[in-house]
Amino acid sequence: MTMAVCIKCGEEKFGAWTPCSKCDFMPETDEEMAKSVILTDHHMPPESLKQVSALIKTGGEFEYPPDFLADWMAQDFESVQNQTARGCGGDLSCMLILAIPAVIGIVSLVWLVIALIEYFTV
């Protein structure tokens, strides 16, 4: 069992990605899921979790480590990006694949221009 804290109301719950028994909040976005993972006994000692729980319950804002959130979201989007080839991120083979249609486009454009010139000059 994973001890966790609801990132919305601060209630203690079991499991990071479970609905909160008090406010019914369920983490859905990458950011909410990453924050929920931080507020578990995998990443924090139980005493700290209790402090965070008390902090959120009294309306305080817990400072999530920005590096952890960024890493988490980068990981998640990387797998999606690799499959859809959206944004190569410095990957040379990926850029070459994207460059091929561009080169074919330019070559056929040049060929078309040459054909037109010949058509009008003959």
Ligand SMILES: [Zn+2]
């Ligand atoms: Zn809650």
